[in-house]
Amino acid sequence: xxKNTKRSSVYLAVVFILLYLPILxxxxxxxxxxxxxxxxxxxxxxxxxxxxxxTRLLIIALDxxxxxxxxxxxxxxxxxxxxxxxxxSRAKRTQRILINLNTxxxxxxxxxxxxxxxxxxxxxxxRLGFYSVLVSHIAFSIPIVVLMVLPKLEEMNEHMITxxxxxxxNQWQVLKEIILPDIRPGVFxxxxxxxxxxxxxxxxxxxxxxxxxxxxxxxIYSRARQGVSLEINAxxxxxxxxxxxxxxxxxxIQKKQRSKKQPLSLDPTNHEKAVRP
Amino acid sequence: MEKxxxxxxxxxxxxxxxxxxxxxxxxxxxxxFYTLLGPSGCGKSTILNIIAGFTQPSSGVVxxxxxxxxxxPAEKRKVNTVFQDYALFPHMNVFDNVAFGLKLKRxxxxxxxxxxxxxxxxxRLNGFENKETTEMSGGQKQRVAIARAIVNEPDVLLLDExxxxxxxxxxxxxxxxxxxxxRRLGITFLFVTHDQEEALAMSDExxxxxxxxxxxxxxxxxxxxxxxxxxxxxxIGESNIVxxxxxxxxxxxxxxKRFVCVDGGMNTNEKVDVVIRPEDLTVxxxxxxxxxxxxxxxxxxxxxxxxxxxDQSGNEWLIHSTKKTExxxxxxxxxxxxxxxxxxxxxxEEDFDERIEQYTTSVNADEKGxxxxx
Amino acid sequence: xxxxxxxxxxxxxxxxxLFVVVPVLLMLFQSFRDMDGSFTFxxxxxxxxxxxxxxMTGQSFLYAFLITAMTLFISYPAAYFLTxxxxxxxxxxVLILPTWINILLKxxxxxxxxxxxxxxxxxxxxxxxxxxPLLFTRSSFxxxxxxxxxxxxxxxxxxxxxxxxxSLILxxxxxxxNEWQTFRSVVYPLSLSGVRSGIQAVFIPSxxxxxxxxxxxxxxxxxxxTAIEQHFLVxxxxxxGSVMGIVLxxxxxxxxxxxxKHQRGGIG
Numbered sequence: 001x002x003k004n005t006k007r008s009s010v011y012l013a014v015v016f017i018l019l020y021l022p023i024l025x026x027x028x029x030x031x032x033x034x035x036x037x038x039x040x041x042x043x044x045x046x047x048x049x050x051x052x053x054x055t056r057l058l059i060i061a062l063d064x065x066x067x068x069x070x071x072x073x074x075x076x077x078x079x080x081x082x083x084x085x086x087x088x089s090r091a092k093r094t095q096r097i098l099i100n101l102n103t104x105x106x107x108x109x110x111x112x113x114x115x116x117x118x119x120x121x122x123x124x125x126x127r128l129g130f131y132s133v134l135v136s137h138i139a140f141s142i143p144i145v146v147l148m149v150l151p152k153l154e155e156m157n158e159h160m161i162t163x164x165x166x167x168x169x170n171q172w173q174v175l176k177e178i179i180l181p182d183i184r185p186g187v188f189x190x191x192x193x194x195x196x197x198x199x200x201x202x203x204x205x206x207x208x209x210x211x212x213x214x215x216x217x218x219x220i221y222s223r224a225r226q227g228v229s230l231e232i233n234a235x236x237x238x239x240x241x242x243x244x245x246x247x248x249x250x251x252x253i254q255k256k257q258r259s260k261k262q263p264l265s266l267d268p269t270n271h272e273k274a275v276r277p
Numbered sequence: 278m279e280k281x282x283x284x285x286x287x288x289x290x291x292x293x294x295x296x297x298x299x300x301x302x303x304x305x306x307x308x309x310f311y312t313l314l315g316p317s318g319c320g321k322s323t324i325l326n327i328i329a330g331f332t333q334p335s336s337g338v339v340x341x342x343x344x345x346x347x348x349x350p351a352e353k354r355k356v357n358t359v360f361q362d363y364a365l366f367p368h369m370n371v372f373d374n375v376a377f378g379l380k381l382k383r384x385x386x387x388x389x390x391x392x393x394x395x396x397x398x399x400x401r402l403n404g405f406e407n408k409e410t411t412e413m414s415g416g417q418k419q420r421v422a423i424a425r426a427i428v429n430e431p432d433v434l435l436l437d438e439x440x441x442x443x444x445x446x447x448x449x450x451x452x453x454x455x456x457x458x459x460r461r462l463g464i465t466f467l468f469v470t471h472d473q474e475e476a477l478a479m480s481d482e483x484x485x486x487x488x489x490x491x492x493x494x495x496x497x498x499x500x501x502x503x504x505x506x507x508x509x510x511x512x513i514g515e516s517n518i519v520x521x522x523x524x525x526x527x528x529x530x531x532x533x534k535r536f537v538c539v540d541g542g543m544n545t546n547e548k549v550d551v552v553i554r555p556e557d558l559t560v561x562x563x564x565x566x567x568x569x570x571x572x573x574x575x576x577x578x579x580x581x582x583x584x585x586x587x588d589q590s591g592n593e594w595l596i597h598s599t600k601k602t603e604x605x606x607x608x609x610x611x612x613x614x615x616x617x618x619x620x621x622x623x624x625x626e627e628d629f630d631e632r633i634e635q636y637t638t639s640v641n642a643d644e645k646g647x648x649x650x651x
Numbered sequence: 652x653x654x655x656x657x658x659x660x661x662x663x664x665x666x667x668x669l670f671v672v673v674p675v676l677l678m679l680f681q682s683f684r685d686m687d688g689s690f691t692f693x694x695x696x697x698x699x700x701x702x703x704x705x706x707m708t709g710q711s712f713l714y715a716f717l718i719t720a721m722t723l724f725i726s727y728p729a730a731y732f733l734t735x736x737x738x739x740x741x742x743x744x745v746l747i748l749p750t751w752i753n754i755l756l757k758x759x760x761x762x763x764x765x766x767x768x769x770x771x772x773x774x775x776x777x778x779x780x781x782x783x784p785l786l787f788t789r790s791s792f793x794x795x796x797x798x799x800x801x802x803x804x805x806x807x808x809x810x811x812x813x814x815x816x817x818s819l820i821l822x823x824x825x826x827x828x829n830e831w832q833t834f835r836s837v838v839y840p841l842s843l844s845g846v847r848s849g850i851q852a853v854f855i856p857s858x859x860x861x862x863x864x865x866x867x868x869x870x871x872x873x874x875x876x877t878a879i880e881q882h883f884l885v886x887x888x889x890x891x892g893s894v895m896g897i898v899l900x901x902x903x904x905x906x907x908x909x910x911x912k913h914q915r916g917g918i919g
Contacts, residue, residue, distance in 0.1 A: 004830075005735075008728075008731075008732035008735065008736075009732075009736075011728055011729065011732055012729060012732050012733065012736070012742070012746075015725065015729045015746065015801075016745070016746065018798070019746060019749050019798070019801065019802075020749065021764075022757060022760035022761060022764060023749060023752060023757070023760065025760055025763060025764055025770060026756065026759070026760040026763070029763065037762070037763030037764075037766065037769065038763065038766060038768045038770070038773070039768070077662075078662045078663050078666055079663065081659045081660050081662060081663055082660050082662075082663025082664070082667075084659060084660060085657065085660020085663060085664070086660070101667075103907070104903070104904070104907060105667075105671060107851050107852065107855050107856075107903065107907065108900070108903060109855055109856060109858065109859035109876065109899055109903065110856070110859060110876075111859040111861060111875075111876040111879045111880060111896070111899070112675075112859070112879075112896050112899055112900060112903075113674075114883075115678065115879055115880075115883050115893070115896050116674030116675055116677060116896065117670070117674055118883060119674060119677040119678060119681055119889070119893075120670070120673060120674045120677055123677060135670065136670075138666070138670075139666065139667075139670035139671065142663065142666060142667070146663075175659075196751055199753070200750075200751070200753055200754065202753070202754060202862060203859075203861065203862065203876075206862075206880075206884075207880075207883065216753070217753055217754075217755045220753070220755045220756065220759065221755055221862060221866075224755065224758070224759045224762065224866060225865065225866065228759075228762060228763060228766075232756070232759060236752070236753070236756040236759070236760075239752070239753065239756070240752055240756075243748075243751045243752065244748065244751075246751075247744070247748060247751055251741075251744055255740075
């Protein structure tokens with residue numbers, strides 16, 4: 001038993017190192033005096049100050065954030081309402097079809113989304129730029145919101161709705177006072193995932209950004225094609241720190257909600273079950 | 278002397294600093310039906326896990342079938358478990374579930390088929406071989422779980438609250454069946470439950486547990502009639518427990534009166550708890566009764582009326598009576614000396630057994646004495 | 652009351668219709684148009700008779716298969732061991748945290764690591780092997796793609812393995828199976844649903860990775876995704892690009908169909 005535990009820890013440690021090595025490599029060289037990603041010649045912050053002066057990149061970063069926030073908000077609203085619609089659709093067959101459709105959208109390749117959006121925007125004469133990117137990001141974020149919200153709806157005790165109606169709440173009040181508070185963790189998770197999807201996206205944006213507008217990923221791509229620039233390293237270090245911060249905040253909020261919801265898991269009477277191997 | 282299949286000697290289990298089991302010592306003999314009875318979290322499932330080999334005790338000796346079992350892994354023990362949630366493999370049908378253990382033993386396909394068939398017959402699931410377990414009702418899953426365990430012919434069958442998920446009617450039915458099955462197979466059963474009726478109905482011997490300790494061990498009759506303390510009396514069934522005082526051997530005072538009883542061996546004027554079971558109380562006219570009570574409430578329970586009343590000293594009495602009365606009425610209660618059970622406030626099981634042996638035999642010599650000396 | 656609910660979810664259906672169904676229909680329509688916009692079967696015919704395109708599709712398939720197999724091979728033990736660690740949720744988070752780093756940045760990191768005088772070649776130098784051309788090769792593409800896809804495989808595998816009731820494992824041990832037998836006959840079959848979702852989550856994106864083929868493989872690898880991007884954005888041959896898009900969509904449906912949950916009782 002002991003030997004196995006040791007072997008599995010070693011394996012996990014190796015996977016961990018492999019996953020983090022490239023990222024740390026990136027960070028490490030962001031402090032390199034020389035302009036390359038291989039010979040470390042001394043410590044410097046100069047790439048960070050160059051980043052500070054690079055107004056083009058800063059504007060792009062802000063634009064990316066703007067797209068991410070707006071698109072994830074819109075996707076959360078539309079996706080949550082959509083999930084409620086799917087959940088309440090009477091015919092189970094319709095429900096299953098809708099859920100399958102959602103899954104297919106979720107796994108559909110970015111290239112298809114990007115290319116087909118390019119077709120659409122060109123056809124209706126929609127100018128490529130901020131709004132075309134925003135619209136596409138909303139579209140590909142909706143399925144992930146639905147995916148996060150639906151299970152919460154299914155977990156919900158349906159008698160609560162009946163009870164709410166029985167106590168005199170109208171349809172709108174039931175939604176606002178009962179359903180939404182109950183599925184809030186799912187909605188929150190959906191928003192978070194949509195936000196990270198948007199920040200992370202390259203392929204779709206690449207098709208629909210047009211000339212005057214860029215997201216960070218698109219900009220990094222065009223810079224990386226020209227070769228290594230340690231400004232990108234500096235930028236990625238900052239981005240990663242922000243991301244880690246966000247993810248950790250998210251994790252602890254989720255954890256807090258979990259323990260608030262099920263204080264029983266800390267109940268000593270459950271001890272026997274909890275410590276079973 | 279019959280053979281000990283399982284024996285625990287001073288077994289303890291603690292998680293971090295918290296004791297889950299404290300100094301557990303007991304023996305299980307071949308072919309008997311044992312029950313561990315206690316509320317959830319009292320450590321009864323931990324005992325099961327230690328016997329099955331899922332958990333290691335922190336200290337103490339566990340002997341299975343004559344061999345020290347501490348280092349024997351779960352799969353090498355001739356012990357099988359029926360889990361509370363059945364734990365049927367969802368990706369296998371009934372046959373594959375039941376045959377799981379046999380297939381690992383490399384016996385011929387023909388033999389496996391026969392054994393599975395016999396096992397399914399025993400639990401009355403003939404012809405269910407190709408059913409998916411996910412399509413079955415709770416009661417049927419339960420039977421599959423039992424068949425899966427007994428087909429391996431274990432020395433001990435462990436049953437972890439196996440009936441708790443079934444409805445009342447099915448549960449009662451399964452109690453009969455389990456008891457019959459145990460008799461037929463002659464395998465030692467160790468049954469875990471928090472339901473005293475289940476324990477009383479099926480067991481040869483009951484071990485009542487509280488906070489990681491075995492408080493009392495005995496036949497259902499013993500435990501029902503002579504609970505060692507208020508906890509057992511309360512747990513084992515509905516009872517009236519009132520405070521009293523021992524005046525001398527065979528004479529006790531409670532509810533402001535003196536009564537002849539069958540217990541002794543205590544100090545003069547020692548404070549005690551007095552237990553009288555609701556069904557041992559008979560309602561009569563006020564002046565014919567040994568105690569007078571004012572009826573507070575009366576509920577019709579089908580088999581009997583459940584009457585609650587107060588005596589002059591303010592003790593509450595619960596009576597199961599086939600005759601009805603009226604609330605507000607003053608009635609009398611009668612009972613026999615042997616219906617009065619005296620419990621000392623803190624007495625160990627050894628002291629209790631010794632005292633009982635001395636003092637009950639003189640009055641109830643006929644059957645009980647034989648039981649204790651045997 | 653149902654009307655109100657339908658009204659609430661109207662934006663969802665509208666959005667999905669306008670931005671999912673319509674674009675895909677447009678793509679289908681476009682695949683029957685030539686460069687001047689008139690109706691033609693030439694794109695379709697061109698694709699299915701061109702050895703270059705068919706070879707490219709096959710190659711794309713092969714790479715996606717290899718990437719999926721490698722991620723599965725690495726992630727399965729990791730997910731299995733993860734379920735046995737003490738603070739498994741936290742460790743899982745740690746292992747999938749790299750997902751939140753932009754894929755571009757990760758690819759960019761590998762440009763440094765695999766370059767002529769990068770980390771790997773320095774290590775090789777220490778071992779006495781001269782610098783190897785690592786970047787812009789097929790194997791570098793496989794390595795980087797595998798690296799990027801690991802968390803997407805790990806997560807569904809972990810969820811499936813973690814969802815297996817502990818009592819099933821105990822039951823198996825109880826019935827006489829040792830650890831390996833328990834794994835083979837209980838844990839593995841019950842984790843297959845996770846394997847299927849993992850394959851979905853990795854195989855399909857691997858078919859369409861187009862940026863990695865440029866940055867890491869130096870155009871030595873052509874995937875369907877690369878070809879589509881090229882036809883849409885470089886050569887502007889939207890008709891042929893759309894044909895490939897439709898082919899990709901069909902493949903997606905086939906993969907989804909093959910890895911669909913079997914409707915058998917309560918498990919997938």
